[in-house]
Amino acid sequence: MKEMKWAGNTMPESDDRWLSVMSEENVKQAKAFHMGFPQYSVTPLASLGGLAEEIGVGGVYVKDESYRFGLNAFKVLGGAFAMAKYIAGEMKKDISDMTYDYLTSPEFEKDFGHATFFTATDGNHGRGVAWAANKLHQKAVVHMPKGSTKFRFDNIAKEGADVTIEELNYDDCVRLAAKEASETEHGVIVQDTAWEGYEEIPSWIMEGYGTMSKEAAEQLSDAGVKKPTHIFVQAGVGSLAASVVGYFSNLYKDDPPKFIICEADAAACIYKGAVLGTGEEQVVGGDLQTIMAGLACGEPNTIGWDILRNHADYFLSCPDWMSARGMRILSAPVKGDTRVISGESGAIGVGALVSIMKNEEYKELREKLGLDSRSQVLCFSTEGDTDPERYRAITWEGAWPSGEQK
Numbered sequence: 401m402k403e404m405k406w407a408g409n410t411m412p413e414s415d416d417r418w419l420s421v422m423s424e425e426n427v428k429q430a431k432a433f434h435m436g437f438p439q440y441s442v443t444p445l446a447s448l449g450g451l452a453e454e455i456g457v458g459g460v461y462v463k464d465e466s467y468r469f470g471l472n473a474f475k476v477l478g479g480a481f482a483m484a485k486y487i488a489g490e491m492k493k494d495i496s497d498m499t500y501d502y503l504t505s506p507e508f509e510k511d512f513g514h515a516t517f518f519t520a521t522d523g524n525h526g527r528g529v530a531w532a533a534n535k536l537h538q539k540a541v542v543h544m545p546k547g548s549t550k551f552r553f554d555n556i557a558k559e560g561a562d563v564t565i566e567e568l569n570y571d572d573c574v575r576l577a578a579k580e581a582s583e584t585e586h587g588v589i590v591q592d593t594a595w596e597g598y599e600e601i602p603s604w605i606m607e608g609y610g611t612m613s614k615e616a617a618e619q620l621s622d623a624g625v626k627k628p629t630h631i632f633v634q635a636g637v638g639s640l641a642a643s644v645v646g647y648f649s650n651l652y653k654d655d656p657p658k659f660i661i662c663e664a665d666a667a668a669c670i671y672k673g674a675v676l677g678t679g680e681e682q683v684v685g686g687d688l689q690t691i692m693a694g695l696a697c698g699e700p701n702t703i704g705w706d707i708l709r710n711h712a713d714y715f716l717s718c719p720d721w722m723s724a725r726g727m728r729i730l731s732a733p734v735k736g737d738t739r740v741i742s743g744e745s746g747a748i749g750v751g752a753l754v755s756i757m758k759n760e761e762y763k764e765l766r767e768k769l770g771l772d773s774r775s776q777v778l779c780f781s782t783e784g785d786t787d788p789e790r791y792r793a794i795t796w797e798g799a800w801p802s803g804e805q806k
């Protein structure tokens with residue numbers, strides 16, 4: 401069996417200057433912005449009591465982002481909010497003036513004119529940017545890495561974006577998009593990762609993702625759960641993970657939940673940094689072959705990494721079968737539980753949780769995490785079946801069987 405690897409956090413802390421990005425105030429603004437969209441509704445938080453009993457924890461809650469804005473993934477929350485913040489800055493206005501009604505009005509078109517938003521994507525982020533650009537009558541240019549599926553390409557092209565699949569991996573597509581933006585009049589890169597000197601837009605993207613965490617915190621409270629004890633969140637570049645970890649660290653300052661970061665083993669750059677243990681970020685290169693397309697990123701978001709090194713507890717490097725297992729479990733729930741349609745990058749949290757609870761080889765980790773019948777576990781299913789063909793291959797035909805040696 402191909403094993404999951406894991407590492408605890410023994411890294412020295414930094415000055416933690418990025419944690420404030422995920423303040424309640426910033427996330428409130430993002431949520432207010434999103435709530436102005438006619439497509440907005442709170443995505444469901446599935447309470448999987450049957451699964452919790454089956455694996456021996458007190459509760460399992462799964463935030464189901466397949467319902468987000470009809471786009472089958474959470475990502476649009478970040479791109480749309482960052483675009484609005486950018487436009488507000490250019491127009492010297494406040495974000496609270498950037499309502500959906502204004503941004504989609506002829507008046508706005510007259511006041512602002514046109515910008516071109518560049519980005520690189522495995523699919524979900526680019527679709528969000530293309531969708532928002534379309535709604536706001538702006539231009540979008542989207543580059544996808546080698547191996548991207550036609551279905552995901554078509555979903556972006558449908559929004560009117562200028563989209564290509566390149567012979568490059570994700571990180572090199574980011575560099576291409578940045579270069580093109582810098583050479584284009586009124587061009588701006590809206591990338592869901594940060595690097596030295598490119599921090600403002602990614603921090604807005606992380607704030608935008610915060611809407612999902614804020615909704616989840618409110619839904620848990622409504623369900624009578626004062627605080628989740630454990631949060632599993634997946635990472636590609638780590639913007640999402642840092643957004644979640646940052647938000648909940650601020651919310652429960654004195655007694656935060658345990659944060660467990662799940663990566664695809666082919667692209668486990670954050671895990672690699674945790675293993676090194678010095679606090680320096682690490683990079684993974686090459687083709688990054690994994691079914692978890694949204695997690696196939698080898699270079700961490702610099703500001704996200706800073707939040708994670710200070711606040712995350714455990715880092716998991718997960719084989720593909722573990723996410724396929726999560727997809728099947730969510731697709732065929734214990735009787736009485738709600739079904740969650742969860743894609744490859746969405747289901748790894750549940751796949752890892754179940755594996756940690758059920759597989760004896762992870763007993764030590766289970767104990768270190770303190771996962772037991774009192775635990776209230778929150779996971780994020782960040783996408784639905786964004787690759788429907790593979791979704792069926794896995795859930796119907798049993799592709800990537802549990803424990804597979806691949």
Ligand SMILES: Cc1ncc(COP(=O)(O)O)c(C=O)c1O
Pocket residue numbers: 473474475522524525592634635636637638639640641693694695697745746782783
């Ligand atoms: C569905 C899904 N989940 C999780 C992630 C990971 O987010 P991040 O790259 O911010 O770590 C992505 C990124 O594209 C994604 O598409």
